[in-house]
Amino acid sequence: MLNLQVNSFRKKNNLCGIWNFRIDQEKIGEAEKWYNLLKPELDIAVPGSWNEQLEAEGLMNYIGDVWYQKELFITNEFNEGNIFLRIDSADYSCKVWINGEYVGENHGGFLPFEFDITRYIFVNKINLITIKVNNELNCNTIPQGITAEDYEIENRIREETYPPARFDFFPFGGINRPIYIYSTPQEFIKDVKIQTKLIGDTSAKLIIDTNINSTNFDQIKYEIIDDNNVLEFTEIGNTHLVKSQLTIQNPKLWNLENPFLYKLVITLLKKDLPIDQYSMNFGIRDIKIEGNKLLLNNKPIFLRGFGKHEDFPIFGKGLNLPLLVKDFTLLKWINANSFRTSHYPYAEEWLDYADKKGILVIDEIPAVSLDFRKTTDQTLQNHKNFIKKLIDRDYNHPCVIMWAPGNEPNIVGEESYYNGSGEKYWNEIYDYTKSLDDSRPITIPNCQRAGVDDPVFKFSDVISLNRYYGWYENPGNLDTAIIRMESEMDLIANKYQKPIIVTEFGTDTVPGLHSISDQMFTEEYQSKFLELYCKLIESKSYTIGEHVWNFADFKTPQHFRRVVNNLKGVFTRTRDPKQAAYTLKKIWSVSKF
Ligand code: GCB
Numbered sequence: 001m002l003n004l005q006v007n008s009f010r011k012k013n014n015l016c017g018i019w020n021f022r023i024d025q026e027k028i029g030e031a032e033k034w035y036n037l038l039k040p041e042l043d044i045a046v047p048g049s050w051n052e053q054l055e056a057e058g059l060m061n062y063i064g065d066v067w068y069q070k071e072l073f074i075t076n077e078f079n080e081g082n083i084f085l086r087i088d089s090a091d092y093s094c095k096v097w098i099n100g101e102y103v104g105e106n107h108g109g110f111l112p113f114e115f116d117i118t119r120y121i122f123v124n125k126i127n128l129i130t131i132k133v134n135n136e137l138n139c140n141t142i143p144q145g146i147t148a149e150d151y152e153i154e155n156r157i158r159e160e161t162y163p164p165a166r167f168d169f170f171p172f173g174g175i176n177r178p179i180y181i182y183s184t185p186q187e188f189i190k191d192v193k194i195q196t197k198l199i200g201d202t203s204a205k206l207i208i209d210t211n212i213n214s215t216n217f218d219q220i221k222y223e224i225i226d227d228n229n230v231l232e233f234t235e236i237g238n239t240h241l242v243k244s245q246l247t248i249q250n251p252k253l254w255n256l257e258n259p260f261l262y263k264l265v266i267t268l269l270k271k272d273l274p275i276d277q278y279s280m281n282f283g284i285r286d287i288k289i290e291g292n293k294l295l296l297n298n299k300p301i302f303l304r305g306f307g308k309h310e311d312f313p314i315f316g317k318g319l320n321l322p323l324l325v326k327d328f329t330l331l332k333w334i335n336a337n338s339f340r341t342s343h344y345p346y347a348e349e350w351l352d353y354a355d356k357k358g359i360l361v362i363d364e365i366p367a368v369s370l371d372f373r374k375t376t377d378q379t380l381q382n383h384k385n386f387i388k389k390l391i392d393r394d395y396n397h398p399c400v401i402m403w404a405p406g407n408e409p410n411i412v413g414e415e416s417y418y419n420g421s422g423e424k425y426w427n428e429i430y431d432y433t434k435s436l437d438d439s440r441p442i443t444i445p446n447c448q449r450a451g452v453d454d455p456v457f458k459f460s461d462v463i464s465l466n467r468y469y470g471w472y473e474n475p476g477n478l479d480t481a482i483i484r485m486e487s488e489m490d491l492i493a494n495k496y497q498k499p500i501i502v503t504e505f506g507t508d509t510v511p512g513l514h515s516i517s518d519q520m521f522t523e524e525y526q527s528k529f530l531e532l533y534c535k536l537i538e539s540k541s542y543t544i545g546e547h548v549w550n551f552a553d554f555k556t557p558q559h560f561r562r563v564v565n566n567l568k569g570v571f572t573r574t575r576d577p578k579q580a581a582y583t584l585k586k587i588w589s590v591s592k593f
Helices: 148-153 321-333 348-357 377-394 421-436 478-496 523-539 579-587
Strands: 011-014 017-024 042-046 065-074 082-087 093-098 101-107 113-116 125-134 179-184 189-199 203-212 219-225 230-236 241-249 262-270 273-282 287-290 293-296 303-307 338-340 360-364 400-404 463-466 500-504 543-549
Touching (some): 189 262, 189 273, 203 219, 219 241, 230 241, 303 500, 321 348, 338 543, 348 360, 377 400, 377 421, 463 478, 478 500, 523 543, 523 579
Parallel strands (some): 303 543, 338 360, 360 400, 463 500, 500 543
Antiparallel strands (some): 011 179, 017 065, 065 125, 093 101, 189 203, 203 241, 219 230, 219 262, 262 273, 287 293
16 A cells, blocks of 8 residues: 655645544434534544543543544645545544545554545535544454453453453554545556565565556556666556566665665656656665574674554554654664564554664564454454555565564463464464565564463464563562573574564563662663563574563553553653663664674
8 A cells, every 4th residue: 555645646635633523422423413513522633542632521541432523625636536535544443424425434443544535525615524433342353352341251350451451552542643635646556566686696676566546558667766876667558567577786775774765756658648656765675584593685683672652642642753753763872773563553654764764673463462262253354454454555665574463362371272273373374474475574472371382483484572581470580580581482492493582571660769679660670670681682592683672651551550551661651761771772782793
C-alpha cells in the first residue's frame, strides 16, 4: 500500500484537527442515524486517543462505540479521477458514512485502510464525513480480547485488569493516526514493490513490480536517481502488473553509517504525455542469517536497542511527530541501532524516519499473548490478514530487517498447545509470512512461561527470548538471576542451533529511588540488572542482539502490579533519562565487532 503524496497528478486534503464527537454506550447511533446528524456532545482531536484527552468526560477506561463527524468542503481540484478516504489507523474497528451514505468498514487497528469514495462526494460543496469507531476485542481478533466475565469464568481473578486486556499496554481507542481525502487520476499507479538483491560486491539486482489500476496507458517510465545520476528506462504498457528488472553497478548501499536512499520516479504515459506519477525512496541492502550471525550487507551486525511503544501522555497512541523526532535523537544518543515495534505496527512515519536515520526495525503485529484455549479458525484467518496488510505496507522499507508475526504465545501455559496444535498454528503463520516475503528472517518472541519446547522456536529463523530473571523470577537476587539466564540461553542455543536475540529484559524503576544494596525499583537496580544482562548476552557467540524492555515508561491497564505505568523504561514516559540510560550509553559506545 503506497504512502500518500501530492504532485501535479495527485491531491490530498488532510482531515486532522478537531472533530465532533459523541459516545454511544447503548449502541443506538446506527438505529438513530447519527450519520445524518450527530448532535455532538464533545470534541476530539484527530489524531489522538480519546482516553486521556477526554478523561474529564469519563472516557479514560471506555471500551465501546464512539462517533466522529466533520464537515469538509471539497474543492474543484477533486473534480477528475478517483477520490479516496484514507485512515492511517482507527483502533480497532470502524464504519464510515459520507453524506449519510454507508461507505464501508474496517476491522483491525494499527494499519491504514482506504475506501474509494468517488461516488459519495459532492465536489464544490460541503460534505459530511462520519466515522463510528469501536475498540472492543474478542478471541477472534488480533490482538485477542478478554472481558471481566472471562476472568471470573477462568478463575483468573488476581490477573484481572481494568480495562480488561490480554496485554500489558493500555487499550487506547480512537483515530490514532491521520485521515486524508486524496485523489488520483483516472488511470493511476496503485502499488509498487521493489526487491533488491546484492550480487557479489559490485552490483545489485532490482525487481520492480508496479501495479496499475487500468490497462489504458501506453508506457511506464522509471527514473532511478542517486545524488548525481539518473538511470532511466521505459516499459511498454497495457497490463495491470508491470514487472521490470535491472542491474545497478557499484550500488550505494543502505547501512547504519550511511543510510543511502535512492529515489524512484515512476511515470505513466499515454500518447507520450504523462498521466500519473509516483515517486518514492528505496534502499539497497541485504539482510541474512549465516550460522550464528546476522549479516547486513554481508557484515555481522549486533542489535542493540529496545522494545518500544507508541505511547505519550494525553496523545495516548496518537501520532506525535515531535515525540518521534525526540525518540530518534535519544536512540542515537544512547548508541542504539535498532528497535522492535512491540507489540503492533507503528505509524509508517516511524519507518520512514528509521530509513532516513539508519535504524533497524523488527516489525511486529499485535498477535500478542495469544491464548490457545481461545483461538479459532477466525483468529488464524485474521492473523494472516494482518500479516498480509503489514507486509503490503512495509515491504519497501530498508529499515525493516525482520518480521515478528507474534509475541509471547501461550503466556497462560496451556498444556494442549504442546500437543501439535501450537506447532500447526505457527507452521501456517510461518509459511504464510514466507510466502509473502522470503527475503527477511522471521522471529516470534518467546516468554519464559511457554518454556523451551515452545513451537515458535521451530518457526523462527532467529530465536527471540523475553526474560525477567531478577524481576518476576528471583526478585532482587541478581546473582541467581544471571546464572539461570545463562543456563537457559545455553540450553536453547544448543537445542535449536539458531542465533538468539534477547528481545526483552528489564526492571520497573521509580526515578529518584536509590539504594546502595540490590533493591528492586531503584535506579541502581535497573542499571546493574541491565549491565549484567548485556555483559552476559554479549559474551555468547550465538547471540545477535539485545533489546532492553522498555525504551520509555508506558501506560498500562490498571493492575496491582503496575503504578499507572509500566516503569521498565530507561527513559520516563516524558523522556527524562534514568540512571540506566547512562549505563547503556556507555556499554553501547564500545563497538561489538
Ligand atoms: C512481557 C511482555 C510485555 C510486558 C513485559 C513486562 O513479557 O512482552 O508486553 O510489558 O513483559 O513488563 O511485564
